[in-house]
Amino acid sequence: MALKRMIENWSRLRKRDYYEDSPFMWGMSIDLNKCIGCGACVTACYAENNLPVVGKEHYATGHAMHWMRIERYWEEPEGETDIDIKDGEYPERGAHYIPMMCQQCNHAPCEPVCPVAATYHTTDHLNAQVYNRCVGSRYCGNNCPYKVRYFNFFDYWKDLPSPLEMQLNPDLSVRSKGVMEKCTFCVQRIRAAKDQANDEGHPHHVEDGAVKTACQQSCPTQAIVFGNLRDPESEVAKQWEEHEVELGRHEQDKSEDLRGYRVLEELNVEPCVMYLDRVRDTEA
Amino acid sequence: MSNYSMKDIEWAKINKDVLKSLESPRKSFWVVLGVCLVLVLIGVAAEAYQYQEGLGVALMNRPHFWQLYISNFVFWIGMSHSGTLLSAILLLTKADWRKPIYRFAEAMTLFSILTAAIFPVIHLGRVWDMYWVLPYPNQRTIWPNFRSPLLWDAAAITTYATSSALFLYIGMIPDLAICRDNAKGWRKKLYSALSMGWMGRAREWIAFRKTYVLMACFLVPLAVSVHSIVASDFAMSIMPDWHITSFPPYFVAGALYSGCAAIITLFVLLRHVFRFEEYMTTEIMDKTAKLTFAIAMVWNYLNLSEYASIWYSNDMFEKEVLIEKFTGPYAPIVWGMLLCATVAPFAMAFKKVRHNMWAMFWLSLVLQLGMWLERFQIVSPPLASNHEPWTWAVVWPGLVQLSITLASFGWFTMLFLIFCKIFPSVSMYEVKEMVFHRRHASSRAELQDLDKVKEEMIKTEEGLHHGA
Numbered sequence: 001m002a003l004k005r006m007i008e009n010w011s012r013l014r015k016r017d018y019y020e021d022s023p024f025m026w027g028m029s030i031d032l033n034k035c036i037g038c039g040a041c042v043t044a045c046y047a048e049n050n051l052p053v054v055g056k057e058h059y060a061t062g063h064a065m066h067w068m069r070i071e072r073y074w075e076e077p078e079g080e081t082d083i084d085i086k087d088g089e090y091p092e093r094g095a096h097y098i099p100m101m102c103q104q105c106n107h108a109p110c111e112p113v114c115p116v117a118a119t120y121h122t123t124d125h126l127n128a129q130v131y132n133r134c135v136g137s138r139y140c141g142n143n144c145p146y147k148v149r150y151f152n153f154f155d156y157w158k159d160l161p162s163p164l165e166m167q168l169n170p171d172l173s174v175r176s177k178g179v180m181e182k183c184t185f186c187v188q189r190i191r192a193a194k195d196q197a198n199d200e201g202h203p204h205h206v207e208d209g210a211v212k213t214a215c216q217q218s219c220p221t222q223a224i225v226f227g228n229l230r231d232p233e234s235e236v237a238k239q240w241e242e243h244e245v246e247l248g249r250h251e252q253d254k255s256e257d258l259r260g261y262r263v264l265e266e267l268n269v270e271p272c273v274m275y276l277d278r279v280r281d282t283e284a
Numbered sequence: 285m286s287n288y289s290m291k292d293i294e295w296a297k298i299n300k301d302v303l304k305s306l307e308s309p310r311k312s313f314w315v316v317l318g319v320c321l322v323l324v325l326i327g328v329a330a331e332a333y334q335y336q337e338g339l340g341v342a343l344m345n346r347p348h349f350w351q352l353y354i355s356n357f358v359f360w361i362g363m364s365h366s367g368t369l370l371s372a373i374l375l376l377t378k379a380d381w382r383k384p385i386y387r388f389a390e391a392m393t394l395f396s397i398l399t400a401a402i403f404p405v406i407h408l409g410r411v412w413d414m415y416w417v418l419p420y421p422n423q424r425t426i427w428p429n430f431r432s433p434l435l436w437d438a439a440a441i442t443t444y445a446t447s448s449a450l451f452l453y454i455g456m457i458p459d460l461a462i463c464r465d466n467a468k469g470w471r472k473k474l475y476s477a478l479s480m481g482w483m484g485r486a487r488e489w490i491a492f493r494k495t496y497v498l499m500a501c502f503l504v505p506l507a508v509s510v511h512s513i514v515a516s517d518f519a520m521s522i523m524p525d526w527h528i529t530s531f532p533p534y535f536v537a538g539a540l541y542s543g544c545a546a547i548i549t550l551f552v553l554l555r556h557v558f559r560f561e562e563y564m565t566t567e568i569m570d571k572t573a574k575l576t577f578a579i580a581m582v583w584n585y586l587n588l589s590e591y592a593s594i595w596y597s598n599d600m601f602e603k604e605v606l607i608e609k610f611t612g613p614y615a616p617i618v619w620g621m622l623l624c625a626t627v628a629p630f631a632m633a634f635k636k637v638r639h640n641m642w643a644m645f646w647l648s649l650v651l652q653l654g655m656w657l658e659r660f661q662i663v664s665p666p667l668a669s670n671h672e673p674w675t676w677a678v679v680w681p682g683l684v685q686l687s688i689t690l691a692s693f694g695w696f697t698m699l700f701l702i703f704c705k706i707f708p709s710v711s712m713y714e715v716k717e718m719v720f721h722r723r724h725a726s727s728r729a730e731l732q733d734l735d736k737v738k739e740e741m742i743k744t745e746e747g748l749h750h751g752a
Contacts (some may be wrong), residue, residue, distance in 0.1 A: 002425040062345030062677055071674040100674070109522040113439070115417045117429035133426075135416050136339070136409015137434055138349035143521045145671040147347045153340030177338035178409025208454060212331065264671055 019071060021126075023214050024194075025125040025272065027229035028213075029239040030099055032278040033259075037097035041215030041224065042068050048214035050175075051169050052156030065150045067183040068101040075280075088136040097280060099215070099224070102127060102148045102183035103263065103271030106247060110140035110149065111222035118180070124190065125229075125272065129182055136178040145264050149182045159226065165222055166283075185226070186213040208234040245274045285363075295716050302459075302708045302715075303466055305558040314468060320698035327691020331406055337594030339409055343682030347667050347675045352685040353407040354517075355659035358652065358690055359513050359542065360400030361441070362535070362655065366543020367393025367448065368507040371455070372500035380721065381571050383714035384563040387459075387555060388450040388700075389547050396546075396701040397445045399692050407690065440513045444506060451499045457482050457492065458713040472708075510689040511539045518662065525609075525666040530593070533588040541625070542655035543581045544576040548648035552641050553580055554709060563710055566617035566639050573638040580629035593638075596644070596656045605666050613678045614665040617657050624654025642730070 010227060012019075047069045052065050073096040090157075108127045110119050118133035119140055135264065141149040155177040157165075169172060171188040175181050193211040208227050216224040227234035244262025245252055247270055252261045259277040286741045292428045344351050366669050367390040373488070405414055417438045419428050428435050461482035464475035480489060492559040515535035518526040528534075551572065555564040628650045631637045638644065668678050681689075 002427055005425075006427050006430075043749070059338070061343065062348070062679065063340050064346075069674075100672075109525070112429070112431040113433065113521065114429050115432040117427070133411070136414045137404075137407070137417075137436055138344075138409065139432070139517075139521075141346065141349040142523060142667065145522060147670060147672045147675040149347060151347065151349060152338070154338040155421035168547075177447075178411075180409070267671070269522075 009191065019121070019123045019125065022123045022125065023228075023230055023231040024123070024206070025144070026104065026211075027189065027227065027236050027240065027272040027274070028216075028276045029225045029236050031223045031225075032096070032098065033275040033276060034219075034221040035097045035099060035278075036073065036221055037070050037095065038220060040218045040220060040232075042066055044214040044218035045183070047167075048169060049184070050172060052160070052205070053160075054156060058154070063153045065152075065181075067150065067181070068099060069079075069148075071098040071100050072096070073098070082219075098263075098275065100146060100148060100263075101273075102185075103121055103146055103269070104185060105272045106270035106272065107268060109143040109267075109269055111142050111147065113139040115139070119276070126190075127182075127183060128187070129179065129180060129184070131173060131175050132178050134179045136231060138180065140180060141254075145267055146271065149180055152177045152179050152181065167183060170216055186211070189213065205231070226284065228243070233234065239272055239276075243276065293720070296711055297432055298715050298719070299462055299466070299558070301558075301562070302710050302712050303463065305560075305709060306463070306471075306705060306707075313701065313705070315699050317698060320694040322653075322703065323691050323694025324698060327676070327688045327694070330459045330687040330691070334684055335411060337579070337734055341682070342684045343679060345677070345679060347670055347672075347677065348525075348562075348679040349408075350487060350663055350667065351679070352660070352663075352681040352689055353403045354533070355656075355663045355688055357400050357403035358659045358662070359656050360396045360403070360692065360696070361511060362472060362539035362542045362659070364393045364396040364444070364448070364543070365402065365507050365511060365539035366535070366547050367391070367452075367692070368503050370501045370547060370562065371451065372507070373706045374498045374502065375497070376403060377475060379571075380718055381568050383718045384560070384565075384710055385551055385568060385572070386714075387455070388550055388704075388709045389543075390455065391700065391703045391707070392543075392546060393448045394445070395439065395696050395703070396453055397448060398699065399696045401441055401445065402692065404434070404441075411697065433513065433520045436516060440510045444510045447499070447503055447506060451503055453478075454495055454499060456707060458484065459711060460709045462712055463708065464735075471706075473496060481574075482747050484627070486559055489741070504634065508536055509705070511536045512577040523666050524599070525594070525603075528590055528594075530586055534583070534590060536580060537583040537586055537654060537726045540609065540720060541576070542652055544579055544646040545574065545651035545655065548572060548576065548644050549652070552645040552648075554704070555641065558704075560710060562713055566641075569641065570635075570638045572631045573644060574751070576651070577629055577632040577649075578703075580632075584629075586624050601671055603752070605669050608669045609661065611663045612665065614661060614668065617661045618665070618685050620652050621657040624650050 026245035045066070046053065049067060051067060058064065061216055075096065104127045105126065106108045106121075106125060108119070108121065111127065112122060114120075114192070115137055116133055116135050118130045118135070120128055120130070136151070138151055141147070141151055152175050157174050157176070169188075171192075183248045190211050193206050196202070197206045197210070206228060208231060211226065213224070214228045216222075216226045225236045225239060229237050229240060231237060240246065243252075243258050245260035245262065250266050250268055252258065252265070259279065260274050261277060262274055265271060342351070342353075364682075367386070370382050370389040371386040371393075374386070405411060408414055417428055417435060419430075419435075457479055459482065460475050460479035464472065467475050512532035512535065515531040519528055519531035521527055548569070551564055551569065554560055591606065593683050594606050609615070628647060631643075631647055636643075637647065664679075669676050
């Protein structure tokens with residue numbers, strides 16, 4: 001039985017799209033024009049997904065567990081190769097913000113390298129991480145081009161002062177040391193919405209907006225749009241179409257109106273997150 | 285090269301000299317063994333601490349998910365390739381100068397695999413679940429992921445360790461019989477059991493020879509595949525400067541290179557400590573050095589062609605890593621590697637160096653240092669400047685990783701020291717063969733037909749029986 005199942009799985013891997021018939025492909029669109037870098041999404045993610053707050057020291061040693069992070073890139077002033085930051089004064093031109101989280105790649109480089117198959121592709125086109133199966137070889141973390149996989153280097157839950165354990169989200173587990181974790185697109189919310197759709201008698205259709213990820217919900221400028229890419233009526237699918245971003249293309253058309261791109265898409269990893277480029281007035 | 289100085293050694297003297305090396309150890313032996321044991325205990329303590337607290341105490345982080353443990357793993361697996369090379373490849377190519385030195389090279393192979401095998405285990409986040417990597421039948425009907433190079437690693441290491449142990453043991457049976465005949469007490473029992481009633485009959489020799497050559501034929505492709513698989517850990521990934529097509533042959537060349545250097549180190553030490561000057565001659569060192577030099581050049585060629593292919597590929601990410609390697613924070617490691625592993629081997633082009641035992645000893649240590657640095661610079665710099673600039677960070681290994689690294693050297697030396705005192709580290713029967721062939725220089729020219737030998741031996745045996 002197990003052998004038969006394994007061969008079936010392998011034959012599926014030969015296809016570009018593992019689950020062509022699946023009615024769901026969860027995707028995201030992030031408008032960098034709207035992102036103000038406030039970090040509300042990061043905070044919401046901590047609250048929703050039981051992320052440990054590691055503290056100053058662990059953060060400094062690179063052990064932070066933020067599934068979502070706001071990356072900040074400074075634009076280099078004309079003619080200068082490196083920006084010079086003195087006494088905490090940053091250049092006037094300001095920063096570019098990119099909220100970065102697991103891109104739920106369709107050709108996820110993390111999946112084939114896991115020795116115990118703890119990370120795999122679901123029929124929803126989600127890149128799932130099975131905490132119970134993970135042995136912590138950390139190969140997936142190395143192979144992730146976005147470096148959005150976070151490893152439990154310590155047993156962080158032990159540091160949680162009582163009664164803070166009461167505020168943990170009961171919908172998902174608290175991870176122990178030695179396990180890899182990452183953004184799940186709030187899979188517990190997706191499951192709940194799908195269950196409800198099933199109860200209502202339409203298991204292959206989840207209404208657009210029925211699932212809101214924690215980051216999307218808390219974004220004050222509504223820069224994040226989340227939904228089913230297979231549903232042509234969904235907001236996210238419309239945005240992808242509008243900016244002519246589609247799976248299977250490794251380079252996007254860069255014209256005035258088309259701002260869509262996927263980060264590192266030239267690596268052929270087929271991420272499910274589209275970013276909309278920030279437009280700046282270079283004359284100002 | 286007919287003037288081997290071992291030409292006139294009596295066979296009984298060979299037995300006596302080699303068996304003497306098994307006798308009660310000197311005081312210095314216990315001192316070195318004690319130091320090794322302390323190192324191992326420090327490593328065990330470090331591992332216990334890491335097990336208790338989590339891998340964070342090893343100072344690995346994101347993006348440095350892998351560090352010294354993996355470079356040490358590659359280093360030790362690499363070292364294990366020397367024994368197979370000297371023993372199997374040189375056996376098949378009928379280079380008989382391997383005979384006095386192959387035994388300890390094989391032992392080195394086995395012990396470096398046993399050292400290497402520690403690293404992928406202690407490197408896991410959940411060590412207690414390590415057996416999940418193996419494809420064993422279980423009630424959850426879950427298979428491991430056969431696409432993962434780590435799984436191939438697990439298979440390759442276990443296969444290689446088993447066959448190397450077998451190869452070492454099979455090659456030792458005739459010698460164990462000699463030991464059995466000369467031993468008393470617990471040693472007598474041990475050797476009697478291990479020599480499996482070897483009597484030195486013709487039939488036994490024929491069966492032995494066939495098995496030995498068969499094992500050698502099996503081991504050569506296995507060794508090549510093992511290090512290719514280790515290289516796949518990197519080459520199959522998407523990381524810039526890991527995702528390199530030439531990695532498998534590059535790793536195999538590097539493995540043979542560091543292995544040969546390790547053989548030279550142990551060669552000089554054993555020759556000095558056990559006074560094996562008559563067996564481990566300057567001529568043999570000369571040949572080993574030449575072999576090492578040739579392999580060093582192959583390794584260099586592959587290394588430089590790797591740089592060239594990255595440079596001309598114009599891949600933005602790989603080029604960045606390459607430039608960062610030579611100019612960034614890891615530059616001392618990379619330049620140190622080039623100095624030790626690329627420049628230093630040219631000393632072996634000079635006969636004076638090749639024939640000076642202690643010069644070769646120090647040179648071999650330099651080469652090994654170079655190869656160790658090479659493994660470090662394969663693992664760390666690409667992680668430090670990966671695809672995602674936001675995560676760029678330079679991290680150096682912490683105290684826990686360093687003490688476990690030191691412990692691995694202690695562990696290897698400890699195993700080797702114990703081996704040297706229990707098993708003959710020079711093959712007695714093969715040295716005798718060599719002396720025999722040297723005496724009858726004419727018979728050396730053409731190799732004897734096995735069937736003819738078989739017939740003659742059987743006739744002799746029958747004659748003996750008739751006589752009795």
